[in-house]
Amino acid sequence: MADPVYRRVVIKLSGEYLAGSHSFGLDHPTIDRIAADLIRAHELGTDIAVVVGGGNMVRGMDVSVRGMSRPTGDTMGMLATMMNCLALEAAIEGKGAPAKTLSAFVMPEISELFTRSAAHKYLAEGRIVLLGGGTGNPFFTTDTTAVLRAAEIDAQAVLKATNVDGVYSADPKKDPNAKRFERLTHTQAIEGGYKVMDATAFALARETSLPIIVFSIAEPGSIGAVLRGTGRGTVVAG
Ligand code: UDP
Numbered sequence: 001m002a003d004p005v006y007r008r009v010v011i012k013l014s015g016e017y018l019a020g021s022h023s024f025g026l027d028h029p030t031i032d033r034i035a036a037d038l039i040r041a042h043e044l045g046t047d048i049a050v051v052v053g054g055g056n057m058v059r060g061m062d063v064s065v066r067g068m069s070r071p072t073g074d075t076m077g078m079l080a081t082m083m084n085c086l087a088l089e090a091a092i093e094g095k096g097a098p099a100k101t102l103s104a105f106v107m108p109e110i111s112e113l114f115t116r117s118a119a120h121k122y123l124a125e126g127r128i129v130l131l132g133g134g135t136g137n138p139f140f141t142t143d144t145t146a147v148l149r150a151a152e153i154d155a156q157a158v159l160k161a162t163n164v165d166g167v168y169s170a171d172p173k174k175d176p177n178a179k180r181f182e183r184l185t186h187t188q189a190i191e192g193g194y195k196v197m198d199a200t201a202f203a204l205a206r207e208t209s210l211p212i213i214v215f216s217i218a219e220p221g222s223i224g225a226v227l228r229g230t231g232r233g234t235v236v237a238g
Pocket residue numbers: 013014015016052053054055056058059060061073074075076077078081133134135136137138139140141142143145
């Protein structure tokens with residue numbers, strides 16, 4: 001089997017994906033499948049940190065239109081990402097692989113605080129590190145968190161796991177003429193306004209010279225394929 005192309009990556013996993021075919025909550029068979037995939041990919045020898053989203057429970061923007069302030073809604077969203085991390089951590093450890101959740105918030109009874117040194121330490125110990133709580137600030141997303149954390153922990157790429165196999169010119173589920181891009185620059189990704197990731201995330205990746213690989217996590221084994229450089233996806237790089 002080919003050696004991995006990357007020494008260390010951050011994988012962005014949306015909360016929505018953890019709901020499986022449901023629109024809300026946690027789908028345990030899906031979480032188990034992702035845990036197994038992460039463990040197999042990790043066995044290739046790449047350090048893996050996972051930034052987990054919270055869209056399967058709360059998105060600040062959605063709840064704030066119902067009379068709640070955006071920062072309050074966003075705080076709820078960030079807490080939702082912690083619940084997802086704990087579910088994924090339990091699934092990974094249940095399969096006998098070591099994992100560790102680090103939080104952007106101080107919550108000592110639940111999780112250790114994210115610091116660069118803690119992340120380096122647990123990755124060096126061979127754990128799959130799960131990063132919860134987003135950036136710890138409202139008005140950001142976990143896409144931006146993934147790029148931020150990747151830059152902080154000296155990762156070589158951000159792997160953005162989605163339902164589709166890359167960035168398309170339009171929604172491929174709605175437009176049969178949608179074109180898939182093999183490669184885009186960060187600037188093209190921002191100017192194209194593609195919905196796959198927010199512009200703040202692309203802009204920070206441009207500034208920190210981090211490639212983003214957008215790929216589908218729907219096929220088992222796809223994380224490992226991307227790590228070996230044989231996966232299908234769109235590379236967004238400078
Ligand atoms: N969030 C936030 N700051 C962050 C990251 C996330 O306020 O740094 C909140 C925001 O309300 C967001 C929610 O947490 O809608 C869940 O994150 P996201 O929407 O990125 O999750 P995903 O869509 O990937 O499941």
